[in-house]
Amino acid sequence: MASIAFKNVTKRFGDTTAVDNVSFEIADNEFFCFFGPPLSGKSTLLRLLLGLEVPDSGEIYIDGKAVTTLQASQRNIAMVFQNLALFPHMTALDNIRFPLVERKMSETHIRQKVEDVSAKLHIEHILHKLPAHLSGGERQRVAIARALVRDPVAYLMDDPISALDARLREETRVELKRIQRDAGKTLVYVTHDQEEAMSIADRMAILENGKIRQIGTPIDIYDRPVSKYVAGMLGSPAINFFQLDDTQASGIRLAGEGLIQLDAREVPANAVQVGLRPENLAIRPDGGAGDVATARISSVEPLGGFTVVTVAPQQSKSQTVYRALLRGQHQMEVGTEVTLGYQPDQLISFDQNGLAIG
Amino acid sequence: MQRTFPFEIFRYGMILLALFIAMIPVAWMISMAFKPIPEWSALGDDLTWWPRQPTLDNFRFIFGQSTNDLIVELEKTAGRPILASLLASVIGTLIAMVAGTSAAYGLSRFNSGKNLPLALIQLRLFPPLAVMIPVMIMWTFLNLIDTWWGLALIYGIVTLPFSFWLMKTYFDEMPREIEEAALVEGCTRFRVFTRITLPMMAGPLASSALLVFILNWSDYLIALMLTTREWQTIPVYMASLSSSMTGQLYGAKAALGLIAAVPPVILGIAIQRHLVRGLTFGALKQ
Numbered sequence: 001m002a003s004i005a006f007k008n009v010t011k012r013f014g015d016t017t018a019v020d021n022v023s024f025e026i027a028d029n030e031f032f033c034f035f036g037p038p039l040s041g042k043s044t045l046l047r048l049l050l051g052l053e054v055p056d057s058g059e060i061y062i063d064g065k066a067v068t069t070l071q072a073s074q075r076n077i078a079m080v081f082q083n084l085a086l087f088p089h090m091t092a093l094d095n096i097r098f099p100l101v102e103r104k105m106s107e108t109h110i111r112q113k114v115e116d117v118s119a120k121l122h123i124e125h126i127l128h129k130l131p132a133h134l135s136g137g138e139r140q141r142v143a144i145a146r147a148l149v150r151d152p153v154a155y156l157m158d159d160p161i162s163a164l165d166a167r168l169r170e171e172t173r174v175e176l177k178r179i180q181r182d183a184g185k186t187l188v189y190v191t192h193d194q195e196e197a198m199s200i201a202d203r204m205a206i207l208e209n210g211k212i213r214q215i216g217t218p219i220d221i222y223d224r225p226v227s228k229y230v231a232g233m234l235g236s237p238a239i240n241f242f243q244l245d246d247t248q249a250s251g252i253r254l255a256g257e258g259l260i261q262l263d264a265r266e267v268p269a270n271a272v273q274v275g276l277r278p279e280n281l282a283i284r285p286d287g288g289a290g291d292v293a294t295a296r297i298s299s300v301e302p303l304g305g306f307t308v309v310t311v312a313p314q315q316s317k318s319q320t321v322y323r324a325l326l327r328g329q330h331q332m333e334v335g336t337e338v339t340l341g342y343q344p345d346q347l348i349s350f351d352q353n354g355l356a357i358g
Numbered sequence: 359m360q361r362t363f364p365f366e367i368f369r370y371g372m373i374l375l376a377l378f379i380a381m382i383p384v385a386w387m388i389s390m391a392f393k394p395i396p397e398w399s400a401l402g403d404d405l406t407w408w409p410r411q412p413t414l415d416n417f418r419f420i421f422g423q424s425t426n427d428l429i430v431e432l433e434k435t436a437g438r439p440i441l442a443s444l445l446a447s448v449i450g451t452l453i454a455m456v457a458g459t460s461a462a463y464g465l466s467r468f469n470s471g472k473n474l475p476l477a478l479i480q481l482r483l484f485p486p487l488a489v490m491i492p493v494m495i496m497w498t499f500l501n502l503i504d505t506w507w508g509l510a511l512i513y514g515i516v517t518l519p520f521s522f523w524l525m526k527t528y529f530d531e532m533p534r535e536i537e538e539a540a541l542v543e544g545c546t547r548f549r550v551f552t553r554i555t556l557p558m559m560a561g562p563l564a565s566s567a568l569l570v571f572i573l574n575w576s577d578y579l580i581a582l583m584l585t586t587r588e589w590q591t592i593p594v595y596m597a598s599l600s601s602s603m604t605g606q607l608y609g610a611k612a613a614l615g616l617i618a619a620v621p622p623v624i625l626g627i628a629i630q631r632h633l634v635r636g637l638t639f640g641a642l643k644q
Contacts, residue, residue, distance in 0.1 A: 052538050072541040079542045085535035089557045099543040146543070 002063045002153035002186050003028045004049065009058030011044055011210075018044040019055070020210035026188060026203075031180050034190045035197040035233065036207030042190040043082065044210075046156050049188065051075045062153060078147035082158040082190075084139055086131040092142045093127040099150045117149045120179065136163050140172065148179065154186040162193070173200050194234050198222070206230050228273065228354035237278045237308055237323040239348075244272055268357045271349035278325035282341035283309055285332070295322070295340055300332050311338060390612035391416055398609045416613035420599070432599075436614055438588075439595035444621070445506040446581070446591060447574035450513025454570050457514065458521030459563065463555070466529035467537075475526070478519040486579055489516075494583050504586045512584060513574040521570050528562035561632035568629055572622050592618045 004026040011019040019041045026032045034042045047053040048060060051072035060068045067075055078099070086095050096117065100110045118124045121141045131139055140161060147155055161172045177200045180187040191197050197204050198218040205215045206229075214221050214230045225231035231239050244267070267274060295311035298321060307326045322340070332338075349357040385407070390398050393409040393416075422435040464470050481489065493512060494503070502508025536558070540550045556563075578593040585594060596614050599607045 050538075050542055052541070072538070073544045073546060075542075077542065079539065081535040081539055083533060083535055085533065085539040087536060087540070087554055087558075089560075098540070102540075102544040102549070146539075150543075 003061075004154060004186060004188070005061040005064075006045075006048075007059045007061070009048060009055045009060060011048060011053060011055050017210050019048065021058070022210070022212055023058075024205060024212055024215055026186060028186055029184055031177065031187050031189065031200060031202045033197045033201030033204040034188070034207060035194060035201075035204050036192070038192060040207040041210035042192075042207055043158055045207075046079070046158050046188065046190055050077055050079055050156060076152050078150060078152040078155050080143050080147045080155070080157040080160040082160065082162070084143040084160070086139060086143055086146075088131050090130075091127065092123065092129055092131065092134065092138075092145075095131070095142055096127070096145045096149050099146060103150065113149050117145045120148070121145050137168050137172075140164060144176075148183070152185070154188060155180070155183075156188045156190075158190045159192060161196075162191070169196070176200065195236060198234065206233055224356070225275075225348065226356050228275070228350050228356075231275050231348060231350075231356070235277060237325060239275045239277050240281060240322040241350075242274050242276065242322075244274065267347065268349050270351050271357055272352045273350045273354075275348040275350065276342055276346060278308070278323045279327075280342055280346035281322060281324040283311065283324050283326065283332075284339045284341060285336065295338060297332055297334050297336050297338060299334060300330070302329060304329070307332075311340065387612045387615050390609055391616045393609055395609060398612070399605075416609040417617075419607075420610050420614055434587075434595070436592075436595065436617070439590050439592045440617065442506050442509070442585070442589040443575060443591040443593075443618070446509035446513055446589075447571055449507070449510035450517065450574045451567055451571045453510065453514025454517040454521045455563065455567050458518050458566075459525045459559075462522050462525035462529050463551075466526055467534075475523070478522055481516065482519055490580060490583050497584055503584055504588045506589045509581060509584055509589065509591070512580055513577065516580065517570045517573050520573065521566050524566040524569070525559075525562065528559060528566075532558060561629075564629035564632045568622070568625050571625060575618070575622060 005024070007023050009019055009022050010017065022041075022045070034045055036042050044053065048055055051067070051070055051074075055068060058068075059066050062075065062077075087098065090098070093114065096114050097110055100113060105113075114127075118127060121144060123138065123141045123145060126134060126138050126142070129138075131142065134142065140163070143160065144157075147157070157176075161169050161176075164172060173196055176187075176189075189197075189200065201218055203215065203217055204221065206213045206221065208229055214226045216224075218234070221230060222234045225234070228241065232241075295313050297309060298312045299310040301308040301310075305328070307328070307330045309324045309326060309330070309332060310321050311324065312321045324340075351357055389407055389409060392412045392414070394411050394413045395415070397406070397409060397411070419432070420436040422432060461471070461474060465472075465474055497503050497508050497512070500508070502511065532555070537550050537554055540554045541547070545553060576593065577591070578597070581591040581594045582597075585591065590598070592614065596611050596618075599610045599614070601607055
């Protein structure tokens, strides 16, 4: 059991600031996810926590004890690397045994532990093989088994399942979540897949350029993003942004496009943009009243349970398109004129700096 | 690609042709090693590919058991030069491999000595003779002339750039995460090196060592300049094989050449399985 805390941690590589004055706390037994685009500092955060990098400034705490200058081998954290980093000259079994052998555990203890973890991950039948003779999914499991076999204070995983195909990924992440809950350990997870982050994390942090932009539960961040950047990071299809321009007594029109006329009371005075999640953008085939603008369907993606409809505003000279996520199946023709609608309480307003209002 | 029968014939034909051209000198050497004097010397009337009267005389001759009165007895047999070549090449290879591998690992992992690669390659920019003359003078002062250890030392030095460059490439290719995984799993730096890095590097080490050994083994120039009598190596000794009556002793040279080919061939076969296997195959995601 272990809580983890970073206090004002900064790490630079040459001129690049990989981690920029970051502070956060991860609770004991938490499934915590770092989510951000490539080079946003996710992996560096893990490496700092592991002790593979030393911060330029700031302190790192595990269970309240400062570990900032402690060697990697003394921190007792288990890690699954992004590229798995199996030892190619050892069989799967020797790979899994390695952490226990290095810690000079007794042979009976090692055998018991390896048996347990192989059963849990269903890899008993491949233990005699070299990594070269394993499939991608099997290597994955061996790497996870090597991390799970001992009793660390926390598990760290750096995008470990990105190489798997979609179905195996879904299975594995459910399993990871279960394993973490069973083990009752802190698990810090890095991913660039927003769906993965949202589906498994108890709490998550959104990163941008080495800074943490928001920390919270996935749903909290999804519903109440602090900025346009964060709002854009979560959700698929991505959130729609509407530019507001001329303010009128009766309401606010959307920029250049005459798309949706908003009631002024719905939008704060300093808002320059509003965001609307695709599932909250309504599309009606019949022509509507004057305050609801029309658009033309530019593509329809039937996904079975859902339909993604992309519309382009008619008057717009820009290439902007908006996407709506409709429940169920819909027969719609590309090129059809439709009207758009929304519920006022579903709008998220942003000021000129891209920060959320309210 | 569709492999048709004519294509296959063409493919193997090309391979055989290349092999044939490459093997002509070797075949000639082997043939000559087993020919009696009249067949390889000017005494013979024509030259044939196949020895008409195969004999081991040439081998007996270089080991001091001359049976033919056409040639005066050798003042020195091949035993000592073979020993000299083995000692100097093996020890020289060890020196180059240990120093080169350590330097390559340090540079690849800890980025220390950034200018070392260029500094090492400088040795190779000069004509060998220009480098060797000062060495010869230095070795004279150090009493290293005509000693196998003096030769081993210079072999270690001149082949160091090769072992360094080769090993550095391999170390650079090895993903750092594999070593980091071992660190995280409780190893010290030294344990990581002995438990993970060295075993993973067995293949590259073996193939680099083979190359370095062959470079040392086939050296003529350095040995010619740094040895006089006692510790002549095989190539130097081979050049000296001549007689006043028959001129160059081609049969004896060929026999010695055949013997000289044995160690590299044995080493090559011994490490063959390492030569083809990829370095980190299977360690990473596909």
